[in-house]
Amino acid sequence: MRVRQIDNVLDLFEIYARERSPLTLTALSQALGIPKSSTFNIIETLVSRGFLYETKPRGGYYPTQRLLALARATMDGDPLTARIHGQLQALAAATGETTVLSAREQNDVVYVDVVESTAPIRYFAKVGERRPIHMTSSGKAILISYGPSERAGILQGLRYFPDQQLTKDEGQLAAELDASIVRGWCEDIAESTPDVMGLGVPVETGGRRFGLAVAGPVYRMQNNREALVAHLRAAASLIGGI
Template sequence: MQVKQAANVVELLEFFAKRQRPATLAEISEELGWPRSSTFNLIGTLAEKGYLYEPRARGGYYPSPRWSSIVRAISEAEPLPEAAIQLVAEVAADTGETTAIGAPAGISAIFIHVVESTHSIRYFAKIGHKLPIHATSTGRAILAQYSPAERQSIYRKISFEKYGETTPTSIDAVEAELRRSAERGWHQSNADYSPDLVGVALPLPIHGKRHSVVVAGPMFRCSARVPQIADTLKRAVARFAGDLDLRY
């Protein structure tokens, strides 16, 4: 369930991130499909609190630097270690595919760091992108770090939607895939959630906190390379294990 006011603030920020220039109340209302009264109330509140300003008189509103200062303070309090950033960069360079770090967000996994492939045909992923925790290699590499009782608690909140032919659509199916992954030595998805996409992931418990690292790319380029990609990931994780204080 979404809280409408919170969702509107996020949608407004995404609007400005794409537009990258000021916008009037009328432009915001029209572009986002909001009633004029709701737009006026939200913009007025954000402006009053210093989160929006008018660079030029009657030239429209734009997010103030207050957003960046708050985000910077939050990031500095809980940063990814430099070793994690370097790990992702090296794996992306070695595999040529999009590489990311995922973290748990309820029944989802969320990307908190991404390096995209330079191929024209690639997996497009951004920081903040959310994935179902049970239906992706990214998510299952996180699920594997929970106790069975913790996983059962998460499963009770999942609707087990069928995203593709290979999507696990029951608790038993997810648990079976986790067992196969443990035997195989890596987590894998083959269009389980996104069509024509292969994902290879490993748990990455940085300082004991549940994360995963994943390499993802199109099936035509990655399917035959899965063991090679998994080996690249394993070697990289082993190389940085000490710096990341990995606690399995």
């Protein structure tokens, strides 16, 4: 069960990441969609813990460096990221596209590591983003790592969207995954993000299933599948051996 108070705090920091400027109590209350009294309690708690400060009297609040310091310290102790982040960086450099490592979270995937492309036109992704597992190439890559019966059980519990190109229903998705197993890689074409294409392969490391993908503009990727998949397979082999 989700805890609304925690959702509000996380939403607050995401608002700051988007706005990148001090925000007043009124502005934060409106952005969060909660009463001023509740917003005030959140602000006062975060100020007392050193996560927010008032930039000037009635000038608004802004995050301190404390959250960044905690995040850096936490990531320094992440054994998965420490082991394989360099491989994601190398894959992004080799392909010129954004590289994503995803893990399954029920019927979604969560991006556990991301290295963005340096190209001016690119797929923007953030660690922690969630997508429906059957609408991303990395999610589909995780699905094909399961055996037939287990995969069929997962597919039965998914929510399908009739307007999607390749995943209108369970039968179409099953057929697509069967074809992906034969060729050894998965793809999505503008299924979760308009004009973006993704190519993904499964990878196992540390006893867990992951989906490794590269994603970028459709116009740049659709005629470059062979080279991109070769880089993906090489990276997955290296990560699986770590």
